Amino acid sequence: MALEHAILVSLRERPASGLDLDRRFNRSIGFFWSATHQQIYRVLKGMEADGWVTSVAVEQQGRPDKKVYEVTAAGARELAAWLSSPIPAEKPRSELAIRLRGASYGDRAAVLDRVSEQRADHATRLEHYEMLAARDFPEPGTLTGQALDAYLVLRGGIRLEQMWVDWLTEYLHAHDSPHGSHAPRDTEGQSL
Amino acid sequence: MALEHAILVSLRERPASGLDLDRRFNRSIGFFWSATHQQIYRVLKGMEADGWVTSVAVEQQGRPDKKVYEVTAAGARELAAWLSSPIPAEKPRSELAIRLRGASYGDRAAVLDRVSEQRADHATRLEHYEMLAARDFPEPGTLTGQALDAYLVLRGGIRLEQMWVDWLTEYLHAHDSPHGSHAPRDTEGQSL
DNA sequence: CGTATCATGTAAGGGGTTACATGATTCT
DNA sequence: AGAATCATGTAACCCCTTACATGATACG
Numbered sequence: 001m002a003l004e005h006a007i008l009v010s011l012r013e014r015p016a017s018g019l020d021l022d023r024r025f026n027r028s029i030g031f032f033w034s035a036t037h038q039q040i041y042r043v044l045k046g047m048e049a050d051g052w053v054t055s056v057a058v059e060q061q062g063r064p065d066k067k068v069y070e071v072t073a074a075g076a077r078e079l080a081a082w083l084s085s086p087i088p089a090e091k092p093r094s095e096l097a098i099r100l101r102g103a104s105y106g107d108r109a110a111v112l113d114r115v116s117e118q119r120a121d122h123a124t125r126l127e128h129y130e131m132l133a134a135r136d137f138p139e140p141g142t143l144t145g146q147a148l149d150a151y152l153v154l155r156g157g158i159r160l161e162q163m164w165v166d167w168l169t170e171y172l173h174a175h176d177s178p179h180g181s182h183a184p185r186d187t188e189g190q191s192l
Numbered sequence: 193m194a195l196e197h198a199i200l201v202s203l204r205e206r207p208a209s210g211l212d213l214d215r216r217f218n219r220s221i222g223f224f225w226s227a228t229h230q231q232i233y234r235v236l237k238g239m240e241a242d243g244w245v246t247s248v249a250v251e252q253q254g255r256p257d258k259k260v261y262e263v264t265a266a267g268a269r270e271l272a273a274w275l276s277s278p279i280p281a282e283k284p285r286s287e288l289a290i291r292l293r294g295a296s297y298g299d300r301a302a303v304l305d306r307v308s309e310q311r312a313d314h315a316t317r318l319e320h321y322e323m324l325a326a327r328d329f330p331e332p333g334t335l336t337g338q339a340l341d342a343y344l345v346l347r348g349g350i351r352l353e354q355m356w357v358d359w360l361t362e363y364l365h366a367h368d369s370p371h372g373s374h375a376p377r378d379t380e381g382q383s384l
Numbered sequence: 385c386g387t388a389t390c391a392t393g394t395a396a397g398g399g400g401t402t403a404c405a406t407g408a409t410t411c412t
Numbered sequence: 413a414g415a416a417t418c419a420t421g422t423a424a425c426c427c428c429t430t431a432c433a434t435g436a437t438a439c440g
Binding site: 209210211229230233234237252254255256257258259 | 418420421422
Binding site: 017018019037038041042045060062063064065066067 | 389390391392393394
């Protein structure tokens with residue numbers, strides 16, 4: 001049930017509507033948790049029924065009204081309790097790893113192409129995260145509290161993307177160079 | 193639908209019963225995909241109905257019979273097609289990151305304790321993976337085909353655990369030291 | 385006028401987890 | 413006799429995804 005708590009964190013940082021939250025889940029928070037708008041609206045409804053959040057209809061000019069949610073005292077209590085509760089083991093879920101492992105049971109060249117695409121995606125995301133870090137946190141040494149946490153989570157995103165790029169580079173390199181009887185690839189100009 | 197294909201990969205490496213697969217999902221394959229035995233049995237039944245696998249009852253001495261599954265030609269075709277198919281974007285799911293991000297809305301000391309536990313877990317897993325790599329792949333440079341893939345996936349597990357240890361170390365250090373003389377140090381052990 | 389964006393939903397179904405069930409055999 | 417392991421399941425539930433729905437206003 002981490003989505004509820006991710007929403008609580010986001011709403012404590014700043015009140016928001018369902019669509020606002022949807023946008024946030026495509027940005028900072030979404031680096032480590034994803035959610036669709038359907039899910040967000042449904043969960044918000046449940047959270048309001050549980051008394052964790054309240055909503056106020058806000059009129060806008062030239063736009064439909066929106067329901068802006070904020071965290072109640074009960075919601076803040078729930079979040080605090082959750083933050084101190086034991087962390088269940090994270091269960092791995094990487095489809096790409098299965099493909100890497102099973103590559104010899106299909107068209108290896110095709111798999112390597114997919115891996116190259118994937119590496120390019122991760123490299124792009126890595127650049128994006130690094131840009132965000134430089135833009136939003138130019139002086140990390142001075143940060144404290146919530147801003148420091150936000151920065152450190154972004155650092156995690158950078159580390160994770162860097163790991164993917166490194167790993168996939170190792171995979172491609174191991175399959176390209178040593179017994180290089182495969183088709184020549186190396187489309188992406190990637191350093192090693 | 194990656195579980196079916198993870199099972200196909202595993203069964204192509206070697207035929208197995210449901211419980212065998214369950215054990216494998218706590219080992220090599222499980223480094224990047226987890227599954228409970230209930231799920232495995234249910235999915236195996238569906239796969240047999242679809243004609244992707246067949247089972248043979250095998251008698252054992254002093255133990256109950258077991259149903260050993262192996263991949264059919266249709267299953268092999270399905271796996272090959274899947275391996276060449278586009279890879280959907282991996283959707284992040286890290287409860288720990290949400291806790292890091294939200295730490296200032298609860299008892300920070302308690303959160304830091306949880307993070308320490310988590311770091312210790314990842315460090316233990318890292319050691320375990322490195323032991324497996326040293327034991328099972330003493331000469332990585334000589335590997336090819338399926339064995340090379342298995343090794344490279346294990347390398348990914350090592351990289352991932354290393355990333356967690358480094359990240360959580362950075363987090364703890366940033367919140368421990370009074371003044372962030374911030375030099376996020378990597379332990380990035382470079383590969384072959 | 386048609387398309388895009390803002391904003392909030394409903395409905396159906398897939399995938400996964402948790403709890404419980406069953407029956408045999410080996411170990412202490 | 414009791415516990416642990418081997419081996420295979422059922423049932424209920426929860427979370428999430430995919431597809432579809434609605435109605436407004438802004439843009440070209």
